Amino acid sequence: MNWDVFITCAITGSxxxxxxxxxxxxxxxxxxxxxxxxxxxxxxxxxxxVRDPQTGKGSRSTELYxxxxxxQVGARHVCTVATVTVMMPTTLDxxxxxxxxxxxxxxxxxxxxxxxxxxxxHRRLDTEAPTVIALGxxxxxxxxxxxxxxxTFTIGAGVTWAEIEATPLxxxxxxxxxxxxxxxxxxxxxxxxIGGNLATCSPAGDGLPVLAALDAVVHLAGGAGRRSLPIAxxxxxxxxxxxxxxxLIESVTVPLLDGWQGYSKVGVRNAMVIAVCxxxxxxxxxxxxxxxxxxxxxxxxxxVTAPLEEAGAFPELVAATASPIDDVRGSAAYRRHxxxxxxxxxxxxxLA
Ligand SMILES: Cc1cc2nc3c(=O)[nH]c(=O)nc-3n(C[C@H](O)[C@H](O)[C@H](O)COP(=O)(O)OP(=O)(O)OC[C@H]3O[C@@H](n4cnc5c(N)ncnc54)[C@H](O)[C@@H]3O)c2cc1C
Numbered sequence: 354m355n356w357d358v359f360i361t362c363a364i365t366g367s368x369x370x371x372x373x374x375x376x377x378x379x380x381x382x383x384x385x386x387x388x389x390x391x392x393x394x395x396x397x398x399x400x401x402x403v404r405d406p407q408t409g410k411g412s413r414s415t416e417l418y419x420x421x422x423x424x425q426v427g428a429r430h431v432c433t434v435a436t437v438t439v440m441m442p443t444t445l446d447x448x449x450x451x452x453x454x455x456x457x458x459x460x461x462x463x464x465x466x467x468x469x470x471x472x473x474x475h476r477r478l479d480t481e482a483p484t485v486i487a488l489g490x491x492x493x494x495x496x497x498x499x500x501x502x503x504x505t506f507t508i509g510a511g512v513t514w515a516e517i518e519a520t521p522l523x524x525x526x527x528x529x530x531x532x533x534x535x536x537x538x539x540x541x542x543x544x545x546x547i548g549g550n551l552a553t554c555s556p557a558g559d560g561l562p563v564l565a566a567l568d569a570v571v572h573l574a575g576g577a578g579r580r581s582l583p584i585a586x587x588x589x590x591x592x593x594x595x596x597x598x599x600x601l602i603e604s605v606t607v608p609l610l611d612g613w614q615g616y617s618k619v620g621v622r623n624a625m626v627i628a629v630c631x632x633x634x635x636x637x638x639x640x641x642x643x644x645x646x647x648x649x650x651x652x653x654x655x656x657v658t659a660p661l662e663e664a665g666a667f668p669e670l671v672a673a674t675a676s677p678i679d680d681v682r683g684s685a686a687y688r689r690h691x692x693x694x695x696x697x698x699x700x701x702x703x704l705a
Contacts, residue, residue: 574600
């Protein structure tokens with residue numbers, strides 16, 4: 354039987370792909386040959402994606418191919434030879450139904466975090482029934498709305514950094530746009546989404562300090578219905594969130610504050626860099642409050658607030674609240690110092 358197939362083979366350490374044959378009907382032997390070639394060339398991971406041309410759904414039948422590969426190459430040469438069922442919902446309801454039916458499935462948005470984790474072996478698909486739910490075709494996740502009456506701005510989880518860094522979003526939430534401009538490269542920003550950044554919940558995630566400083570609310574949808582969590586309650590620890598196995602992130606709402614806001618990031622170079630530390634600052638004129646949240650200086654982006662009249666002591670307060678670590682990107686002492694400097698510079702701008 355012929356299937357629509359594409360094979361991607363990640364070569365250890367290089368991130369190169371080989372043997373890619375998008376949607377070409379091939380035979381089991383051709384698939385096996387391709388995978389064997391990739392394994393011999395040093396591929397650590399061979400992903401075989403199969404789609405039934407009749408139904409458009411993924412199929413399990415590549416177990417057959419896996420056997421062929423194992424017989425000829427030996428399993429130890431091929432770390433992953435698996436049939437991956439890829440669900441491609443086209444509405445939010447479909448996505449939720451898929452999520453409920455496959456709670457162990459991997460959610461895939463831009464893939465800029467998750468594919469790196471898989472390629473480096475830090476994350477594995479469920480070995481019994483590896484399933485991916487690709488969210489890229491769900492229009493509800495890719496939209497944003499501005500509610501001028503409520504003074505809020507709601508961004509779908511699938512909105513990309515490229516959209517956030519451009520007008521009109523950049524005018525509504527400038528600090529988030531500034532953070533977006535620091536994310537990876539243009540390619541990463543066109544694929545990577547705010548929902549992926551939230552779900553990964555890296556201490557260095559550039560969107561998270563801004564969302565914390567602006568008091569954002571994360572909207573989740575799942576089997577038990579919908580719920581909303583303040584960002585501080587969503588981020589539970591390093592790469593650990595309150596997201597349940599049957600839930601997905603639908604959107605995030607950011608209150609539009611009356612006051613200055615900005616984001617700055619310290620890195621070991623100017624572009625394509627993970628934050629050594631970062632700081633988002635916003636002024637809430639209505640309540641007379643200074644708000645700041647830092648990244649890469651605690652397990653999660655952490656909020657610090659102070660009355661506007663205590664602005665002079667704010668940089669020290671920010672530095673003292675941080676709990677940074679020493680690592681390859683910088684020492685704890687440097688991070689604390691840099692946060693003090695970033696806070697002082699932000700204050701010069703916002704109080705000018
Ligand atoms: C070269 C490179 C440079 C990078 N530079 C930066 C940088 O400077 N700053 C930065 O912050 N990040 C950076 N990243 C990381 C990454 O690009 C961002 O975190 C991005 O926002 C992830 O979004 P994504 O759509 O690609 O997520 P994916 O990789 O698709 O998914 C990430 C995680 O989120 C989950 N997920 C995705 N969507 C949802 C949803 N709707 N509901 C629930 N869970 C969901 C996935 O299951 C997965 O666990 C970089 C990555 C690369 C490869």
